[in-house]
Amino acid sequence: SQQGEEDPQALSIQEGENATMNCSYKTSINNLQWYRQNSGRGLVHLILIRSNEREKHSGRLRVTLDTSKKSSSLLITASRAADTASYFCATEGAQAGTALIFGKGTTLSVSS
Amino acid sequence: GAVVSQHPSRVICKSGTSVKIECRSLDFQATTMFWYRQFPKQSLMLMATSNEGSKATYEQGVEKDKFLINHASLTLSTLTVTSAHPEDSSFYICSARGIDRAYEQYFGPGTRLTVT
Numbered sequence: 001s002q003q004g005e006e007d008p009q010a011l012s013i014q015e016g017e018n019a020t021m022n023c024s025y026k027t028s029i030n031n032l033q034w035y036r037q038n039s040g041r042g043l044v045h046l047i048l049i050r051s052n053e054r055e056k057h058s059g060r061l062r063v064t065l066d067t068s069k070k071s072s073s074l075l076i077t078a079s080r081a082a083d084t085a086s087y088f089c090a091t092e093g094a095q096a097g098t099a100l101i102f103g104k105g106t107t108l109s110v111s112s
Numbered sequence: 113g114a115v116v117s118q119h120p121s122r123v124i125c126k127s128g129t130s131v132k133i134e135c136r137s138l139d140f141q142a143t144t145m146f147w148y149r150q151f152p153k154q155s156l157m158l159m160a161t162s163n164e165g166s167k168a169t170y171e172q173g174v175e176k177d178k179f180l181i182n183h184a185s186l187t188l189s190t191l192t193v194t195s196a197h198p199e200d201s202s203f204y205i206c207s208a209r210g211i212d213r214a215y216e217q218y219f220g221p222g223t224r225l226t227v228t
Contacts, residue, residue, distance in 0.1 A: 040203075040224075041221075041222075042205065042220070042221035043205070043219045045219075088155060088156070092217070099158050099217070100158075100207070102155045102156040102157075102158075103155060104155045105154075105155045
């Protein structure tokens with residue numbers, strides 16, 4: 001099962017620009033996580049934001065969470081060609097121990 | 113972070129044969145393991161959840177007789193794709209979580225299955 005939608009499905013920008021990806025989900029959550037996946041490779045965990053947090057930063061990444069709207073955004077600042085990848089949000093349900101459920105993902109292409 | 117391995121990383125098999133994929137937690141005891149499937153250019157879809165020593169719980173639409181999951185120990189879960197067909201070709205990813213890792217979920221690197 002998939003939790004929700006990500007927007008946009010694909011995003012193309014120039015190096016140095018900021019990239020914003022949005023994620024919506026349907027049910028109550030314990031936390032929301034963002035992952036990156038390079039083509040044909042495994043997942044790389046980027047950041048986790050708990051349901052009682054509204055914003056979190058990690059390097060060039062900024063994540064926001066609005067539980068009232070059941071939505072999150074991932075902002076990558078000063079993007080680099082190496083940021084080219086697919087980005088997925090994943091939610092952990094409110095009940096402890098449940099599996100992460102992934103959104104459909106955003107494919108980001110950063111050109112130099 | 114915790115390490116989860118998968119073996120093999122790539123496998124090619126003929127239609128009608130079975131293939132087994134192993135998922136191991138290398139430095140923690142995984143009380144729960146999850147199996148996901150990812151088709152090209154799509155997201156990860158949860159297939160099943162397995163708790164050590166119990167039968168796996170399958171997501172709706174996943175055939176339990178075709179995708180056999182065994183979680184016989186706290187460090188190993190296996191997924192066997194039985195009578196594989198070309199439409200089973202996919203990227204299979206496991207993840208594991210354990211008590212001593214604060215129940216965070218750690219992902220393996222994935223197994224690329226190609227059925228010819």
